[in-house]
Amino acid sequence: MTTSDSPRTVLTVRGLSKTFVGQKALDAVNLELRSGEVHALLGQNGCGKSTLIKCLAGFHHPDEGAEMTLDGVPVTLPFEPAQAAAMGLVFVHQDLGLIPNLSITENFEASRRYGTGLFSRIPWSRMRENTIAELVLLGHPDLDPDTPVGRLPIAQQTIVAIARALSSAGEGAKILVLDEPTAALPDSEAELLFKAVRRVMDRGVAVLYVTHKLEELSAFADRATILRDGRNVETVDIADTDRDSLVRLIVGREVEAVTRAHGPQSTGRELMDVRGISGKRLRDVSFKVGAGEIIGIAGMLGSGRSELARILFGAQEPVSGTISVQGKECRFRTPRDAVARKIALIPENRRRDGGVLDMSVGENLTMPSIGRFWHGVRLSKAAERQWVSQQIRDYDVRPASSGRLFRVLSGGNQQKVVIAKWLETNPDIVIFDEPVQGVDIGARAEIFDLISSAAERGAAVLLISSEIEQMIALSHRILTLRRGRIVADESTTGLTAGKVTQSMYFDGERTKETTQ
Numbered sequence: 001m002t003t004s005d006s007p008r009t010v011l012t013v014r015g016l017s018k019t020f021v022g023q024k025a026l027d028a029v030n031l032e033l034r035s036g037e038v039h040a041l042l043g044q045n046g047c048g049k050s051t052l053i054k055c056l057a058g059f060h061h062p063d064e065g066a067e068m069t070l071d072g073v074p075v076t077l078p079f080e081p082a083q084a085a086a087m088g089l090v091f092v093h094q095d096l097g098l099i100p101n102l103s104i105t106e107n108f109e110a111s112r113r114y115g116t117g118l119f120s121r122i123p124w125s126r127m128r129e130n131t132i133a134e135l136v137l138l139g140h141p142d143l144d145p146d147t148p149v150g151r152l153p154i155a156q157q158t159i160v161a162i163a164r165a166l167s168s169a170g171e172g173a174k175i176l177v178l179d180e181p182t183a184a185l186p187d188s189e190a191e192l193l194f195k196a197v198r199r200v201m202d203r204g205v206a207v208l209y210v211t212h213k214l215e216e217l218s219a220f221a222d223r224a225t226i227l228r229d230g231r232n233v234e235t236v237d238i239a240d241t242d243r244d245s246l247v248r249l250i251v252g253r254e255v256e257a258v259t260r261a262h263g264p265q266s267t268g269r270e271l272m273d274v275r276g277i278s279g280k281r282l283r284d285v286s287f288k289v290g291a292g293e294i295i296g297i298a299g300m301l302g303s304g305r306s307e308l309a310r311i312l313f314g315a316q317e318p319v320s321g322t323i324s325v326q327g328k329e330c331r332f333r334t335p336r337d338a339v340a341r342k343i344a345l346i347p348e349n350r351r352r353d354g355g356v357l358d359m360s361v362g363e364n365l366t367m368p369s370i371g372r373f374w375h376g377v378r379l380s381k382a383a384e385r386q387w388v389s390q391q392i393r394d395y396d397v398r399p400a401s402s403g404r405l406f407r408v409l410s411g412g413n414q415q416k417v418v419i420a421k422w423l424e425t426n427p428d429i430v431i432f433d434e435p436v437q438g439v440d441i442g443a444r445a446e447i448f449d450l451i452s453s454a455a456e457r458g459a460a461v462l463l464i465s466s467e468i469e470q471m472i473a474l475s476h477r478i479l480t481l482r483r484g485r486i487v488a489d490e491s492t493t494g495l496t497a498g499k500v501t502q503s504m505y506f507d508g509e510r511t512k513e514t515t516q
C-alpha cells in the first residue's frame with residue numbers, strides 16, 4: 001500500500017452466486033476491496049474469477065440474494081455495464097480492446113463516444129490534452145498521443161488501455177480491475193506496467209488484479225482472495241503468506257516447482273532442417289531439431305517468434321529459405337500440408353486459432369483425429385464418445401463435459417483442449433507457442449509434463465515462451481531471436497535466464513521500453 005491516507009473499504013460483495021445453465025459458477029462469494037490496495041484474485045482455471053469480474057462489470061447478472069456496497073452505499077443489483085462505469089468501476093480485459101490503426105487520443109475518444117456518432121464534432125485539442133494528462137498521471141509523459149497504438153510494445157499498450165479506462169469513469173475511478181494484464185508480457189516488461197499501476201494506487205483507487213503468475217505478487221500486491229470451485233477459500237495478506245502456502249490454498253494440494261525436466265537428449269535422428277528462412281520479420285533463420293529434442297525459442301514480442309511458428313506450420317509462406325522434414329524438402333502452402341507431415345502447432349491465441357468456439361469440447365477434440373473412428377464407411381460414435389471421455393480425464397478438462405461449447409470454457413481449460421487435440425494426433429514435430437499463458441499453477445505443471453513426454457516419445461519440440469526460467473528448465477537448447485535473426489543458440493546446461501534476457505534485448509542500444 002502506497003497511499004498516505006488510511007485505507008477505507010471501497011467495495012463489499014456478500015453472498016454473490018451466479019448460475020449458468022447446468023452449472024453454479026459462483027457460490028455465495030464474498031469480496032472486500034480497500035482504497036489504494038492491489039488485491040489479487042487467485043484460483044485455478046475455471047474457479048470463477050472471470051465470472052466474478054463480469055458480475056462487477058454488469059455484464060453478467062448475479063443470482064438473487066447478493067449484496068454489494070460501494071463506498072458504504074448499497075448498490076441496487078443487478079446493474080448494466082454503463083452503470084458500472086458511471087459508478088467508477090473500470091475494467092481492462094486481456095484483449096485490451098484497442099484499435100491498432102487509431103492514435104492513442106482516437107482510442108480514448110472511440111471508447112467514450114462509441115455508438116453515439118463516432119468522431120462527430122470532437123474538440124480534438126482538448127481531447128489530446130486530456131489524453132496527455134491521463135498518461136502523465138500514469139508516469140508516461142513520453143507517450144505521444146498521436147502514435148497509432150499498434151506501434152507500441154504490449155506493455156505500453158496495456159498502460160494506454162488503463163489510462164483510457166480510468167479516463168472513462170463517470171465520477172472518477174474507484175476500482176480498477178485488471179484481468180491477467182501480464183499474461184502476454186515478457187517478465188522483463190511487467191515492471192513497466194507495475195510502475196503505472198502503483199501510480200493508480202497512489203490516487204486511492206482499489207486495484208483488483210487477476211493473475212496466475214504468483215511470483216509477481218510479493219513485489220506488487222497487498223492482499224489476495226482465493227477462489228476454488230466458485231467458493232471463497234480465504235483472503236490473505238501477501239506479506240504474511242509464502243508462495244507454497246498460496247499454491248496450497250489455490251490448488252488444495254502441494255505442487256512441485258518445475259524441476260529441470262530434461263529427458264534424454266536428441267536421439268540424433270534429425271526431424272527438421274530449417275535453412276535460411278526469411279519472412280516479414282524473420283531474416284535468414286537456420287536450425288535443426290532432432291527426435292527427442294526440446295528447443296526453446298526466446299525473443300521479445302515482435303522478434304519473429306510467432307512468425308516462425310506460423311511459417312513452420314504452413315500458416316504463412318516464407319519469402320525465402322527451405323524447410324526439410326525427415327530429409328525431404330517440403331513446401332507448406334497451408335497448415336493442411338504441415339499436418340500431413342505430422343507437424344502440430346499449439347497456437348498462442350487459442351480463442352482465435354486454437355479451437356472452434358461454437359463447437360463442443362468433444363467436437364474440438366476429435367477434429368484432427370476423426371479418422372481413427374471410421375471403420376470402413378461407418379463412424380463408430382461409441383468409440384468416439386469413449387475416446388473423448390478419456391481425453392477429458394487425461395487432460396483434466398473442467399468441467400468434464402464433452403457437450404459444453406468451447407466458447408464458455410475458461411481460458412486455461414480451452415488451452416488443455418487445444419493441447420489434447422493436437423498431441424493425440426501423435427505429431428513428429430510439435431510447436432508450442434506460449435503454452436501456459438493464462439494457465440493455472442496446477443495445470444502448468446501438467447502441461448510441462450506433457451511437453452516433456454512428447455519429446456520422450458520421440459517428437460521434436462519447439463517451445464516458444466516468455467517465461468525464460470521455465471523454458472530453460474524444460475529445453476535442451478535455447479535459440480534467441482532478436483529483430484528477426486537468431487542471435488544466440490546455446491545449450492541450456494549452465495545457462496541462466498539473465499543471459500537469455502540480455503541476448504533478447506541487448507544489442508548495444510537497449511530498446512526504449514526496457515530502459516524506462
Ligand SMILES: Nc1ncnc2c1ncn2[C@@H]1O[C@H](COP(=O)(O)OP(=O)(O)OP(=O)(O)O)[C@@H](O)[C@H]1O
Pocket residue numbers: 020021023025043044045046047048049050051052398399408409410411412413438440
Ligand atoms: N457463459 C457461460 N455459460 C456457461 N458456463 C460458463 C459461462 N461462462 C463461464 N462458464 C463456466 O463457469 C466456470 C467459471 O469460469 P470462469 O471463466 O469464471 O473461470 P476463471 O476462474 O476465470 O478461469 P481462467 O483462469 O481459466 O480464466 C467455468 O466452469 C466455465 O466453464
